[in-house]
Amino acid sequence: MKKAVKEYVLITLGIFLVAVGIYYFLVPSDLAAGGVSGLAIVINKFFPAIPVGLLMLGMNIVLFIIAFIVIGSNFGAKTIYSSLGLSAMIWCLERIYPISQPIVDDLLLQLLFGILISGIGMGIVFNQNASTGGTDIIAKIINKFFHIDIGKSLLLSDFLITLAAGLTFGPKIGMYALLGVVINGLVIDNVIQGLNVCKQVTIISEKSEEIKKYIIEELGRGVTIYDGRGAYTGEKKEVLMTIISRKEFIRLREYIKELDKRAFISVSNVHEVLGEGFTEIE
Structure with missing residues (x-):
C-alpha cells in the first residue's frame, strides 16, 4: 500500500511538471511538439473557444475507448490515471x-524550457511504469493495422503532428516543434537513467569479512564473492562485488576508509537494476 501511494504521488508530481511545461511554455508559442498535447494545440488554433486541456481530455477518452476495442485491455490503472490526470491538470x-x-519573446527559450520541464515530468511518470497515453495509443493502433514497429509508429505519429503544426503555424514553428520532439526523447532517457542509477562496487581488502558483514547487516544489501589471485604476488584474495544506491556507497566508502586505507575499490555506474531489493521484474 505504501509503495502504491508513493508511486501515485510521484506520478502526480510528474504530470504536474508536464502540464506546466506544456501550458505555460509550449501552448502560448504554438509549439506542437508531438503527442496529444501537440494535436490539441493545432486543433485549438482552429477552435480557440475549446481549451487545450479539455481537448486533451476528450481525445484521451476517445483514444482509450478505441484502444480497448481495437487493442484490448492492455492499459493499466496508472496509465489511465496519468493520461487523464494530465489533461485535467492542464484544464485546471x-x-x-x-x-x-x-x-518571453524568444521562441527557442520557450521551446527549451517547455521541453525540459515536461521531459523531466515524463521521465518521472515513465519511471513509475506509467505513461501519459495519447501518442502511445496512436502508435499501437498504427502497429495493429499497418504492422509498423511500435518505435517507428511512435515517431510517425509525432512526425505527423509536427507536420500538422508546420502546416497550421508555418514552417518555422513546425521545425521548432520537430526539434522539440527530438530533445524531448533525449531528456526523458537521461531523467530515467539518472533516477535509476546505482553503483556497482568491487572491493579487494584484507578486511573483507568485516566489509561483507557491514554490507549485509548495515546496508541490507547482498554481496557476491569471487576467488581472485594477484598476478604480481600470486597471493589469493577474496573479491567482493555489490550493487548499492549512491547514498549507500558514500556510507560504505567512509566505512572502508576508516577500516582499511589500503583497500582497492572499483566503482562503476549501473543504469538499471532489476530483482530483489531493487525494481521488481515485471
Missing part, C-alpha cells in the same frame, strides 16, 4: 492561472 491551470501570450 487554464482556469486557475490562465496565460494568453508567451512568457
Whole structure:
C-alpha cells in the first residue's frame, strides 16, 4: 500500500511538471511538439473557444475507448490515471492561472524550457511504469493495422503532428516543434537513467569479512564473492562485488576508509537494476 501511494504521488508530481511545461511554455508559442498535447494545440488554433486541456481530455477518452476495442485491455490503472490526470491538470491551470501570450519573446527559450520541464515530468511518470497515453495509443493502433514497429509508429505519429503544426503555424514553428520532439526523447532517457542509477562496487581488502558483514547487516544489501589471485604476488584474495544506491556507497566508502586505507575499490555506474531489493521484474 505504501509503495502504491508513493508511486501515485510521484506520478502526480510528474504530470504536474508536464502540464506546466506544456501550458505555460509550449501552448502560448504554438509549439506542437508531438503527442496529444501537440494535436490539441493545432486543433485549438482552429477552435480557440475549446481549451487545450479539455481537448486533451476528450481525445484521451476517445483514444482509450478505441484502444480497448481495437487493442484490448492492455492499459493499466496508472496509465489511465496519468493520461487523464494530465489533461485535467492542464484544464485546471487554464482556469486557475490562465496565460494568453508567451512568457518571453524568444521562441527557442520557450521551446527549451517547455521541453525540459515536461521531459523531466515524463521521465518521472515513465519511471513509475506509467505513461501519459495519447501518442502511445496512436502508435499501437498504427502497429495493429499497418504492422509498423511500435518505435517507428511512435515517431510517425509525432512526425505527423509536427507536420500538422508546420502546416497550421508555418514552417518555422513546425521545425521548432520537430526539434522539440527530438530533445524531448533525449531528456526523458537521461531523467530515467539518472533516477535509476546505482553503483556497482568491487572491493579487494584484507578486511573483507568485516566489509561483507557491514554490507549485509548495515546496508541490507547482498554481496557476491569471487576467488581472485594477484598476478604480481600470486597471493589469493577474496573479491567482493555489490550493487548499492549512491547514498549507500558514500556510507560504505567512509566505512572502508576508516577500516582499511589500503583497500582497492572499483566503482562503476549501473543504469538499471532489476530483482530483489531493487525494481521488481515485471
